[in-house]
Amino acid sequence: MNLTGNWSYPTAIRFGAGRISEIADACKSAGMSKPLLVTDKGLASMEITTRTLDHLEAAGLGRGLFSEVDPNPTDKNAEAGVAVYREGGYDGVVAFGGGSGLDLAKVIAFWAGQSRPLWDFEDVGDWWTRANPDKIAPIVAVPTTAGTGSEVGRASVITNSDTHEKKIIFHPKMLPTVVICDPELTVGMPKFITAGTGLDAFAHCVEAYSSPHYHPMSQGIALEGMRLVKEYLPRAYATPTDLEARAHMMSAAAMGATGFQKGLGAIHALSHPIGAVHHTHHGTTNAVCMPAVLQFNKDAIAARFDMVAAYLGIAGGFDGFCAYVDELNASMSIPKTLTELGVKNADLDLLTDAALRDPSTGGNPVEMTAANTKALFEAIL
Numbered sequence: 001m002n003l004t005g006n007w008s009y010p011t012a013i014r015f016g017a018g019r020i021s022e023i024a025d026a027c028k029s030a031g032m033s034k035p036l037l038v039t040d041k042g043l044a045s046m047e048i049t050t051r052t053l054d055h056l057e058a059a060g061l062g063r064g065l066f067s068e069v070d071p072n073p074t075d076k077n078a079e080a081g082v083a084v085y086r087e088g089g090y091d092g093v094v095a096f097g098g099g100s101g102l103d104l105a106k107v108i109a110f111w112a113g114q115s116r117p118l119w120d121f122e123d124v125g126d127w128w129t130r131a132n133p134d135k136i137a138p139i140v141a142v143p144t145t146a147g148t149g150s151e152v153g154r155a156s157v158i159t160n161s162d163t164h165e166k167k168i169i170f171h172p173k174m175l176p177t178v179v180i181c182d183p184e185l186t187v188g189m190p191k192f193i194t195a196g197t198g199l200d201a202f203a204h205c206v207e208a209y210s211s212p213h214y215h216p217m218s219q220g221i222a223l224e225g226m227r228l229v230k231e232y233l234p235r236a237y238a239t240p241t242d243l244e245a246r247a248h249m250m251s252a253a254a255m256g257a258t259g260f261q262k263g264l265g266a267i268h269a270l271s272h273p274i275g276a277v278h279h280t281h282h283g284t285t286n287a288v289c290m291p292a293v294l295q296f297n298k299d300a301i302a303a304r305f306d307m308v309a310a311y312l313g314i315a316g317g318f319d320g321f322c323a324y325v326d327e328l329n330a331s332m333s334i335p336k337t338l339t340e341l342g343v344k345n346a347d348l349d350l351l352t353d354a355a356l357r358d359p360s361t362g363g364n365p366v367e368m369t370a371a372n373t374k375a376l377f378e379a380i381l
Helices: 019-029 047-058 075-088 099-111 191-210 216-238 243-262 266-278 282-296 298-312 317-331 348-357 359-363 370-380
Strands: 005-007 012-015 035-038 064-066 092-097 139-143 155-160 165-170 178-181
Touching (some): 047 092, 099 155, 191 216, 191 243, 216 298, 216 317, 298 317, 348 359
16 A cells, blocks of 8 residues: 555545655755754754754755753743744744654744733633734644644643643644655664554544544544544554554544544643653653553443444453453553652642643543542542
């Protein structure tokens, strides 16, 4: 099968091995003449990054780079990036990397032209309308992991460095203008990152499918996304150079983020404060939380996951699906508890309060209260 395509949904996507070579053309088509490439510290000096900068420089677009991005990016990272963007006279952003780099890059492109504080644009009601849309810079996104799907998202998760809360910054124009999905860029991922990011994509699909909101298009995308993860994540984990598996996982990641327009739920509501306070890997944290959340939501979702199990070829309906999730986590050495993940001396009251304020709670099929959310944290600890 030729896993190459040019798609226009949910934005312009150039999908296929080797297509990072088109980065300069993608930037020019987005209207950039001097882009700033934003990535995380670990990727900044890697060959895939320097090669991308070489492509930009050879096309006369310079090699601007900002890489002061924490694993859970913060408002301080955003302030530093905006300062570099403004001082350098850049006219667009190349978002390059995993979820952290992509999220921060999108915020830099969004915020650099605004005059209000970042938290004025939190995803609350219609706060996004406070932004001047004409001052939002174009974005070309290049994912190097297959997990968050931030390359096709209209929001970024940023940690408030004062309150240690993860906040969602949203604007429709944060959706990248062009995306390059090149599975060759994901071949070098360590196994634990392949697992954590792949299970993040799976969590997005599971929660979108569980959400009670009405969005049949997202429902279908989430279902097929789960199938791709089931078929190809074990292959990508076992054989990192399996380019077919890497390509399908890159599709699954974009599908998860497209699907969760229907909503997220308790997995993310718990995972966001855990990551913000204890600095755990987001996708891995989602994977740790998933089994308990499936049981938490059982009465509301069992019937629909009977159908999921049938589609995925899993015997036993909802219970069979839950058993499959446990087996998948175990096969990739995912910790069974938050304690095993490294969460020590957890303040459950603080985490519960933060979880209930997280916008993901609105998409959970069972109402989250202070009592049942704290009990859920206790079960996962």
